[in-house]
Structure formats: C-alpha cells, structure tokens
Amino acid sequence: MPTWRGIIEEYREFLPVTDKTPIVTFGEGNTPLIFAKNLSKETECEVYLKFEGANPTGSFKDRGMCMAITKTVEKGFKAVICASTGNTSASAAAYAARAGLDCIVIIPKGKIALGKLSQAIMHGAKVFEVDGNFDQALELVVKMGEKYPIDIVNSINPFRIEGQKTGAFEIVNQLNGRVPDYHFIPVGNAGNITAYWKGYKEYKDKGKIKSLPKMMGFQAAGSAPIVLGHPIEKPETIATAIRIGNPASWKQAEAARDESCGTIDMVTDDEILESYRYLPSKEGIFCEPASAASVAGLKKTFKAGKLKKGSLVICILTGHGLKDPDCAINQGAKTYKVPCKVEAIVKELGY
Numbered sequence: 413m414p415t416w417r418g419i420i421e422e423y424r425e426f427l428p429v430t431d432k433t434p435i436v437t438f439g440e441g442n443t444p445l446i447f448a449k450n451l452s453k454e455t456e457c458e459v460y461l462k463f464e465g466a467n468p469t470g471s472f473k474d475r476g477m478c479m480a481i482t483k484t485v486e487k488g489f490k491a492v493i494c495a496s497t498g499n500t501s502a503s504a505a506a507y508a509a510r511a512g513l514d515c516i517v518i519i520p521k522g523k524i525a526l527g528k529l530s531q532a533i534m535h536g537a538k539v540f541e542v543d544g545n546f547d548q549a550l551e552l553v554v555k556m557g558e559k560y561p562i563d564i565v566n567s568i569n570p571f572r573i574e575g576q577k578t579g580a581f582e583i584v585n586q587l588n589g590r591v592p593d594y595h596f597i598p599v600g601n602a603g604n605i606t607a608y609w610k611g612y613k614e615y616k617d618k619g620k621i622k623s624l625p626k627m628m629g630f631q632a633a634g635s636a637p638i639v640l641g642h643p644i645e646k647p648e649t650i651a652t653a654i655r656i657g658n659p660a661s662w663k664q665a666e667a668a669r670d671e672s673c674g675t676i677d678m679v680t681d682d683e684i685l686e687s688y689r690y691l692p693s694k695e696g697i698f699c700e701p702a703s704a705a706s707v708a709g710l711k712k713t714f715k716a717g718k719l720k721k722g723s724l725v726i727c728i729l730t731g732h733g734l735k736d737p738d739c740a741i742n743q744g745a746k747t748y749k750v751p752c753k754v755e756a757i758v759k760e761l762g763y
C-alpha cells in the first residue's frame with residue numbers, strides 16, 4: 413500500500429462514504445506546504461504556500477472530483493457532465509476515464525487555457541464549445557442533468573465541497589496542529605473558500621484545533637460580483653479560472669467571510685500578473701494566473717496596513733503554471749538568439 417492513500421482513505425471519518433463505497437482515486441491531496449522566504453520578509457509574516465498544482469491533474473479540483481466521481485459510481489450513473497473554464501473539466505475527464513464513465517464537457521466560447529483543454533481531450537471527454545459565457549454553460553448543464561441520467565459534477569454538486577475541505581485538514585496537519593491566522597484564497601465560483609471554511613470548522617468541532625483563521629477571499633476586479641454586490645453580466649480577467657459573474661456558492665462564501673471576520677476583496681489583473689511573475693522567479697513556484705490572486709491579495713492587505721505583524725499566513729496556489737502556457741509566454745518571455753559559441757553567451761551574460 414502507498415503511504416498516502418488519497419483524500420478519502422486519509423480523511424474517511426469526515427467524508428460521506430461507507431465500507432461499500434467504490435473509491436475512485438489517484439492519490440490526490442498531500443500537496444506541499446512551502447515556506448515562502450521572500451514573501452514572508454516582504455509582508456513581515458510567516459507565509460506558507462499550499463501548492464495545489466501538485467495534485468494529479470494539476471489543480472485543487474482533484475480533491476472535489478475524487479469525492480464527486482466516487483459518489484457518481486456509487487449512485488450508479490454511467491456519465492458525468494460539467495461546465496468548465498478548464499480545471500474542472502480536466503479533473504472530471506481524468507476521474508471519469510479512471511472510473512470508465514462518459515464525460516461531457518461544456519466550455520464557454522474562447523479563452524480556455526490550452527493545458528486544460530488538452531487534458532480533457534486526451535482523457536477522452538466529449539468537449540462542446542458553446543456560444544455563451546460560463547454562467548450560461550452551467551444553466552445548460554443543469555437542464556441536461558434534469559432530463560438525462562447524467563451526474564452533474566460542477567461545484568453545485570455537494571460532494572465537491574466535501575472533498576475540497578480536506579485541504580484545510582492537511583494544512584493544520586502539516587503545521588503540526590497550528591492554525592493559520594489568515595487564509596488567502598482566490599474566489600471564482602466560491603466553492604473552495606466555502607470548502608476550506610467547512611474543513612476548519614469541522615476540525616474545531618472535533619477538538620483538533622482551538623481557533624479558526626480569517627478567510628481572505630480575492631476576486632479579480634473585472635469579475636468581482638461578491639465584492640460589488642451584484643452579478644456581472646460579462647466578467648473579464650486574465651485569470652480565466654476565476655472569470656465568474658454569478659458564483660454558485662455566493663451565500664456560503666459570504667458566510668465564511670462573516671463568521672471568520674475575514675474579507676472578500678478584489679485585485680486587478682495587473683496585481684495578479686505581478687504576483688504571477690513574482691512567485692516563480694522569487695519563490696520558485698509556478699502557478700496559474702488565478703492562483704496568484706491569493707498572493708496579490710496578501711500583498712494588497714499588507715500594503716493597506718491591515719495585516720497583523722508576525723501572523724501565520726497561508727496562500728492557496730490553486731493550479732499549476734503549466735496549465736496556461738500562453739499566459740506565461742505573453743509575459744514577455746524572451747530567448748537570446750546567439751551563435752553556438754561560448755563567447756556569444758558570455759557576452760549576453762555580461763561576465
């Protein structure tokens with residue numbers, strides 16, 4: 413047996429499974445919690461990055477999908493469907509392939525990151541690009557689910573939240589029982605902030621921890637319905653994974669914010685891109701643009717003087733940088749074209 417058995421076996425007592433549940437797993441979870449030296453110095457806090465890009469399909473979506481698809485199989489469905497801006501479909505397609513289920517993916521027109529699309533296709537999903545935004549794609553999925561025996565694995569599926577809450581358990585365990593003071597996280601459909609808050613609260617109810625973190629959610633400025641207080645018809649942001657105008661878990665996210673005395677705020681695309689470049693170059697960790705919203709949020713909070721010095725801070729890096737290679741290349745990455753000669757290279761290096 414592998415020493416890490418995936419989120420369901422590791423956290424069985426917190427999850428809706430029985431001895432008979434047929435578990436579908438890739439050994440997801442157990443992602444690195446990495447001390448961020450430069451970021452800690454800059455923000456005068458003790459900052460750790462939870463690198464969810466290290467999950468089997470490269471994003472935190474695997475935690476929820478493991479649980480959701482396990483329940484799909486238990487319920488006896490033969491097919492799953494989701495609307496997706498990318499990572500949900502990549503994860504659904506992989507778990508469906510493993511379980512021998514058909515996978516139907518509805519993607520909004522344009523702007524899907526290449527890495528994610530290639531995963532869905534290679535795992536054998538049927539991918540439909542529709543001329544609508546994410547919210548319209550989700551409406552279509554709901555209609556399909558009502559009419560046909562197809563299990564919906566979008567975040568309206570309650571088992572997704574159950575699986576994703578295991579991230580909170582892991583953080584506490586990796587910190588040897590310490591509880592973060594602040595938990596920074598990107599917010600799109602708001603399932604993940606909901607899930608982490610649920611996880612922390614369950615650990616407290618079980619007596620495993622005594623305090624709770626402040627939940628610090630960050631939306632992209634062009635897609636910030638919760639911050640602005642109304643749905644956004646045409647959400648825009650470079651961070652496609654959080655380009656959501658009407659979050660499915662809106663109310664739950666507000667509850668997490670209010671119960672934890674935290675905040676849900678927004679960061680501009682420029683702030684997101686600054687952190688998106690900072691993390692791989694200064695901390696050695698490459699995440700996708702949406703993930704950088706958590707660190708951009710931390711920096712913004714620090715600059716506003718709202719961060720208590722010396723705090724224990726977690727930033728969730730939700731997905732891997734390789735998911736969206738176009739975005740990386742568009743950051744002005746350049747190669748040096750030189751003759752194949754030592755002198756030519758040394759000259760560029762300025763040695």
Ligand SMILES: *Cc1c(COP(=O)(O)O)cnc(C)c1O
Nearest residue numbers: 499600601602603604653730731
């Ligand atoms: C899905 C996703 C998000 C947003 O999570 P929500 O649960 O929708 O708020 C953020 N980052 C990445 C990389 C994602 O895939």
